[in-house]
Amino acid sequence: MPRSVVSLLRPGPRPDYATLLAAVRRALELAGGLEVAPGARVLVKPNLVAVPPTPTSGACTSAAVCRALCDIIAERGGRPFIAESSARGIDTEQVMAFMGYSALRDEGYEVLDLKRCERARVSVPEGRVLEAITTWRPVVEADAIISVPVLKTHDQTDTSLSLKNLKGLVIDADKRRIHQVGVFEGVCDLARLFRPAFALVDGLIGQEGLGPVFGLPVEMGLLVAGRDLLAVDAVASRVMGFEPAQIRLLALAAERGIGVLDEGAIEVRGERVADVARRFLRMEEDTRIAIEGIEIVHAEGSCTGCRNGVLSSLFDMIQAGTISAARGMTLVTGGALPPAGTAPDLLVPVGICCPPELCVHPRYVPGCPPNNADIVKAIVG
Numbered sequence: 001m002p003r004s005v006v007s008l009l010r011p012g013p014r015p016d017y018a019t020l021l022a023a024v025r026r027a028l029e030l031a032g033g034l035e036v037a038p039g040a041r042v043l044v045k046p047n048l049v050a051v052p053p054t055p056t057s058g059a060c061t062s063a064a065v066c067r068a069l070c071d072i073i074a075e076r077g078g079r080p081f082i083a084e085s086s087a088r089g090i091d092t093e094q095v096m097a098f099m100g101y102s103a104l105r106d107e108g109y110e111v112l113d114l115k116r117c118e119r120a121r122v123s124v125p126e127g128r129v130l131e132a133i134t135t136w137r138p139v140v141e142a143d144a145i146i147s148v149p150v151l152k153t154h155d156q157t158d159t160s161l162s163l164k165n166l167k168g169l170v171i172d173a174d175k176r177r178i179h180q181v182g183v184f185e186g187v188c189d190l191a192r193l194f195r196p197a198f199a200l201v202d203g204l205i206g207q208e209g210l211g212p213v214f215g216l217p218v219e220m221g222l223l224v225a226g227r228d229l230l231a232v233d234a235v236a237s238r239v240m241g242f243e244p245a246q247i248r249l250l251a252l253a254a255e256r257g258i259g260v261l262d263e264g265a266i267e268v269r270g271e272r273v274a275d276v277a278r279r280f281l282r283m284e285e286d287t288r289i290a291i292e293g294i295e296i297v298h299a300e301g302s303c304t305g306c307r308n309g310v311l312s313s314l315f316d317m318i319q320a321g322t323i324s325a326a327r328g329m330t331l332v333t334g335g336a337l338p339p340a341g342t343a344p345d346l347l348v349p350v351g352i353c354c355p356p357e358l359c360v361h362p363r364y365v366p367g368c369p370p371n372n373a374d375i376v377k378a379i380v381g
């Protein structure tokens with residue numbers, strides 16, 4: 001089996017732009033080079049899931065990394081554009097403004113909020129759970145797609161990297177459907193459909209714990225790049241202290257022939273994984289919410305809207321000094337049932353996916369995704 005090549009560079013967590021540009025250029029070269037046909041429209045896809053606590057919290061891809069990639073593509077005669085749709089129910093423009101992407105427009109870069117673009121329905125020929133999806137015209141018309149995620153943990157998929165990042169290329173209703181039919185197979189279907197040409201992981205400042213939005217920043221100072229997205233994700237996961245074969249999404253992607261997963265079949269160029277690796281806190285090891293005595297129960301199909309809505313509401317309460325009102329409560333989302341023994345008056349069912357018997361509960365929070373203020377109101381009573 002041919003070895004996949006992945007580059008691993010360490011420009012430091014806060015390089016100046018010239019240093020970053022040189023590092024991105026080197027990362028692409030070491031990974032076998034990024035080929036750009038003259039005039040090719042190249043879609044640079046960052047991860048802008050939602051407005052994070054701070055621009056450097058490691059939840060979203062930094063604008064500087066995308067800018068460097070666009071500059072290199074343009075130098076080679078391509079026509080790059082940055083395009084993203086944030087999580088279900090999230091205003092992408094708000095995230096773009098917060099993360100500095102709107103400012104890139106002022107400098108002449110093309111930055112698209114896909115949610116405002118013309119839609120395009122496409123079939124998924126090799127889909128196992130998706131027969132067709134709705135994306136946008138700039139996505140289907142792109143000559144190449146480069147996935148540019150950030151190095152972080154995720155509450156559903158352990159890590160969220162270049163494959164998982166592809167979910168931002170479908171409309172909100174399909175994001176929801178992917179969670180309902182199975183996020184692992186669904187993301188693999190998208191990888192088969194979109195076939196990105198390259199991945200560049202922004203590991204300058206990553207995120208551990210309560211990812212994908214509210215985790216803790218980790219200054220890793222790294223870039224990981226390659227043509228084989230699965231190999232890139234495997235190396236990046238290993239850098240975070242995960243065994244890639246134990247990550248369900250990556251194991252399934254390997255089984256489906258999307259790329260290479262085995263350590264022995266991946267050639268890492270640049271830094272050695274062992275020299276830069278740092279074990280990231282897993283989602284369940286981030287005790288900032290648990291110490292408040294609050295139980296959160298998500299169904300397997302709960303999507304980011306409810307998961308992050310619950311967490312961000314609790315963060316809002318911590319900041320407002322009202323978190324004590326949530327002590328002892330159990331919040332359930334996405335159709336999950338409360339654990340046996342849950343006191344009915346301390347239960348908060350969240351979201352329209354709740355089973356009918358919970359939708360009549362006095363503390364039930366409707367909405368999809370539910371409004372943070374409504375969640376806080378239901379908790380406070």
Ligand code: SF4
Binds near residue numbers: 303333353354
């Ligand atoms: S109610 Fe929550 S879990 Fe259900 S689709 Fe909406 S955001 Fe997702």
